[in-house]
Amino acid sequence: MHTIVWFTNDLRVHDHEPLYRATLTKMPLIPVYIFDPRQFETQVLGFPKTGVLRTQFLLEAVADLRKQLQNSGSNLLIRVGKPEEILPQLVKELSVKGVFTSEVYASEEANIAQKLSNALAQEKVACKFFHTATLFHPDDLPFNIAQTPDVFTTFRHQVEKASKVRKTYVVPPTFRSPEGVIWGELPTIAELLPNEKSSPTLLYKGGESAALERLQVYFWEKDLLKVYKETRNEMLGLDYSSKFSVWLALGCISPRYIYEQVLAYEFRRTKNESTYWLIFELLWRDYFKWVSLKYGNRIFQEKGIKQLPQIPWKKNHAFFEKWKNGETGIPLIDANMQELWQTGFMSNRGRQNVASFLVKDLLVNWTWGAAWFESQLLDYDVCSNWGNWNYVAGVGNDPRENRYFNIYTQAKRYDSQGIYVKNWLPDLAHLPADKVHDVPILSDAEWHRLGIHYPKPLINARKWLSKEPFKTHKASKPFK
Ligand SMILES: Cc1cc2nc3c(=O)[nH]c(=O)nc-3n(C[C@H](O)[C@H](O)[C@H](O)COP(=O)(O)OP(=O)(O)OC[C@H]3O[C@@H](n4cnc5c(N)ncnc54)[C@H](O)[C@@H]3O)c2cc1C
Secondary structure, three states: OEEEEEEOOOOOOOOOHHHHHHHHOOOOEEEEEEEOHHHHOEOOOOOEOOOHHHHHHHHHHHHHHHHHHHHOOOOOEEEEOOHHHHHHHHHHHOOEEEEEEEOOOOHHHHHHHHHHHHHHHHOOOEEEEEOOOOOOOHHHOOOOHHHOOOOHHHHHHHHHHHOOOOOOOOOOOOOOOOOOOOOOOOOOHHHHOOOOOOOOOOOOOOOHHHHHHHHHHHHHHOOOHHHHHHHOOOOOOOOOOOOOHHHHHOOOOOHHHHHHHHHHHHHHOOOOHHHHHHHHHHHHHHHHHHHHHHHHHHHHOOOOOOOOOOOOOEOOHHHHHHHHHOOOOOHHHHHHHHHHHHHOOOOHHHHHHHHHHHHHHOOEOHHHHHHHHHHHOOOOOHHHHHHHHHHHHOOOOOOOOOOOOOHHHHHHHHOOOOHHHHHHOHHHOOOOHHHHHHHHHOOHHHHHHHOOOOOOOOOOHHHHHOOOOOOOOOOOOOOO
């Protein structure tokens, strides 16, 4: 008899409760990863649900997991197909007694988990789910998930007062796997995305090894955690923020492991607002998971969590394409969209600005923006992405009504010398610092004098110079 550990968005061996629990059964283990073709399908908007950069990152993460498991005397069985069909087949073929896996937080994944549980129940095999993705275990929260507060600050205060982060699980260094298993090959990019022929080179490497190395460098070698709160709003380079999100998204690093390392850092180096702030941000991540569980499918709907019926989102494909391609004529927006396209990453500051611009200046349907982020972001996380988009679009749980980003003011504040923009938009690299963000408001004569070859702005950017408050969609209906 064997047990299966089905890996999903938990691609690590450290602090992995399903793996830990499976080793306690003393039965030989079969670790499994399944590439689900539905995750790579082209969406109605014409791009794949998982774009080529995120696919490459995933392939690297799965390859690294296989290496880690091989180092432990085991291996990773790799298949392509629907998990709810493949796992029951494996259970029959390999005489499996139990399946151990991670909990899921959104509806698509929950449907698959339900179908799988039903299919396994027919074989009299139990499928056990464990929470591996969050800082706090839901059983340790001071409220039921259905009562998760609708305001983040209320949530944070309650959790900080009443809950403790559980210790990380110590998985045995070696475990047994059966002989004679056909472990299978890692698919290629072209097999998953038939329109893509080559494998891109990424700025961030997928996998647990790279995740742990990043923490080592960010905390211990470069000693950057102590200034995190001051640098986190920057946009250029590797070190202004942790970049943990790319690995957290696939579970290559455990949030509880990060927490333990923050405590160790506070003990051995410095304890200050910055060290606290990283945990604060991880709480946001937890929060969006509980909000997703509480509101289910609503996070994906135009009406959002608040179920606001009256917002007339525009289905303007021309505007959307320009936004996607970084051709809006607004340098801060275009630079950020170029960074996303070229690297699969964008800073939090950038994300808030480009999302606000799409939704509140171009008035384009926010779900399109969320879908593009889903395709492109290496750190795509269903709850964090759709939750944050709900927030920016004014249909989520933001206590401040009608939050609006004045892109010009943001650009002058967070990229005062235009260095970020010049880095991603070579066409503007020759401009003097004080002209970079002024491009959309300069006269034709100035464009000619400065030799500017750049798209004309999609909106009248002069409105950002006005002192009048901006009129955008009103998001005022309370939660039901
Ligand atoms: C429109 C929009 C879409 C987003 N989509 C995603 C997404 O798909 N995946 C994702 O992980 N984050 C998303 N974020 C949140 C945030 O932008 C990223 O987590 C952050 O930029 C990642 O960089 P970092 O790891 O260096 O973050 P750091 O500043 O170093 O923060 C540490 C960790 O805290 C968490 N965190 C920080 N800010 C947030 C936040 N606002 N919401 C949730 N968690 C947060 C992340 O796990 C992050 O790795 C989105 C934000 C916006 C505005």
